[in-house]
Amino acid sequence: MVGGSGGGLVRPQPPTRQAAGAPVVSASGGGSATPKPSEGPTTSASLEELLARGVGAVRQAAAFALDPGEDLRVEAKAHRNDLVTQVDRGVEERIAGHLEATGVPIHGEEAHRVQDFETYRGPAWVLDPIDGTLNYVATHRDWAISLALVDDGVPTVAVLADPVADRLYTAIRGRGAWVQPLRAEAAGNDGAAPRALGRVEDLPLSEGMLIAHYQLTQDAGIGRAIGASRGMRCYGAAALEMAEVAAGGAVVYAQPRLHPWDVAAGALLCSETGAILTRMDGAPFDVRRAGSLLVGTPTAHAEVLEHLRAVGD
Numbered sequence: 634m635v636g637g638s639g640g641g642l643v644r645p646q647p648p649t650r651q652a653a654g655a656p657v658v659s660a661s662g663g664g665s666a667t668p669k670p671s672e673g674p675t676t677s678a679s680l681e682e683l684l685a686r687g688v689g690a691v692r693q694a695a696a697f698a699l700d701p702g703e704d705l706r707v708e709a710k711a712h713r714n715d716l717v718t719q720v721d722r723g724v725e726e727r728i729a730g731h732l733e734a735t736g737v738p739i740h741g742e743e744a745h746r747v748q749d750f751e752t753y754r755g756p757a758w759v760l761d762p763i764d765g766t767l768n769y770v771a772t773h774r775d776w777a778i779s780l781a782l783v784d785d786g787v788p789t790v791a792v793l794a795d796p797v798a799d800r801l802y803t804a805i806r807g808r809g810a811w812v813q814p815l816r817a818e819a820a821g822n823d824g825a826a827p828r829a830l831g832r833v834e835d836l837p838l839s840e841g842m843l844i845a846h847y848q849l850t851q852d853a854g855i856g857r858a859i860g861a862s863r864g865m866r867c868y869g870a871a872a873l874e875m876a877e878v879a880a881g882g883a884v885v886y887a888q889p890r891l892h893p894w895d896v897a898a899g900a901l902l903c904s905e906t907g908a909i910l911t912r913m914d915g916a917p918f919d920v921r922r923a924g925s926l927l928v929g930t931p932t933a934h935a936e937v938l939e940h941l942r943a944v945g946d
Contacts, residue, residue: 680782680790680805683735687758687780687792688803690731694724695778695796695815698763707770716766717743724762724778732758737782742894750893751922756784759920761894765870774798779872781897786921788901793872802876802902803827810879810905832907833881837932838862841884844874849887854941858885861936871926875899878928879906885929885937887913892923900928909934913941 698720705718725743732739739745740753741760747753758780763769765776774797782790791804794815804810811827843862849855850865859865866883868874871891877883879902897920903910910918913925915938927937 683737683782684790684792684803684805686732686735687782687790688801690728691778691780691792691794691801692815692817693731694727694762695794697727698724698769698778699796705770714767716770718763718766718770720769721763721766725760728760728762728778728780740783740893742892753921754785756782756789759783759788759893759897761872764872764895765868768869773869775868775870775873777870777872777876779894779898781901781920783893783897783920786919788897788904788920791898791901793876793898793902795873795876802830802879802898804898804901804905806901806905808905810902812880830880830902830906833879833930835907835930835932836884837930838884838936841930841933842866842882843933843937844868844877844883844886846888849889852941852944854944855887855937857940857944858887858937861940862933871895872899875903875928878908878930879903883929884933886926887937888926889913890923891926893920896920896926903928907931911938915942 701720701723705720707716707718709715710717722743725741725745729739729745737756737758738747739758739760740747740750741762743762747757761779763776764779769776778794778796780792781788787806789806791802793802796815799815800812801815802810802812810830812830813827838858838861841862842864843859844866845855847867850859862884871888872895874886875896876899878886900910900920908928909931910926910928912918913927918926927934929937
């Protein structure tokens with residue numbers, strides 16, 4: 634099993650209550666029939682159906698990624714630490730096949746691309762089949778499967794799996810974010826009620842952890858922010874780092890460059906829990922465009938921007 638030696642499995646206690654307004658997702662990720670493409674993912678009901686479809690796809694793909702049944706075949710892409718394996722490709726193909734009936738195109742890291750996605754209008758699934766492939770290859774615990782439905786550049790549905798920790802994060806725009814067990818057997822035959830992720834507590838840097846890409850330790854502004862915080866962490870999987878902010882485990886996360894598939898699901902988790910998302914220069918954040926990311930509690934986010942701007946002055 635991949636990840637078995639990467640710090641051990643962490644099994645969270647199954648949630649015991651259903652949050653008000655939380656979508657009901659069956660243990661198998663099934664549910665109502667997928668809406669016809671002509672209906673479009675616009676209504677609350679159809680978003681719940683698409684969420685259920687996404688959950689089913691991600692659960693099946695996560696089971697495969699945890700136990701692919703063969704040794705990994707590792708290749709380098711742009712550089713020696715930009716890795717891809719047959720599992721990355723297999724996860725993408727499995728999820729794409731599961732979502733085909735939705736009639737919504739897929740913009741993925743490996744094989745599926747929407748042309749001119751930076752200006753694309755309409756719905757699209759945005760997928761990172763293995764976020765943190767370097768960790769996955771090293772059997773380190775921090776890797777994820779990240780799937781989001783983005784409509785006119787706005788994330789509307791998110792499904793984010795942390796397979797080693799057995800966590801499944803979900804969100805629907807305007808209705809909140811939730812966490813539940815990833816494994817269907819852990820959720821129970823009748824499904825587990827998702828536990829709501831509440832609004833992030835608006836903590837300052839001095840009362841929380843900062844997550845940042847290791848290269849940013851050379852940035853004077855981020856260095857000042859690290860010094861003002863309780864410490865820095867780096868996981869190597871953007872989706873999980875964003876989920877950590879959404880769940881209250883860190884007050885801010887900074888990254889110099891991310892792609893749409895890295896951030897689409899995490900962006901919705903963060904916005905639904907009250908975190909602030911911008912570029913590192915404070916410019917508006919658009920998930921369709923690659924670039925930097927600064928996300929955090931309102932206070933911590935503002936503090937980091939102040940540190941970055943003070944160095945630039």
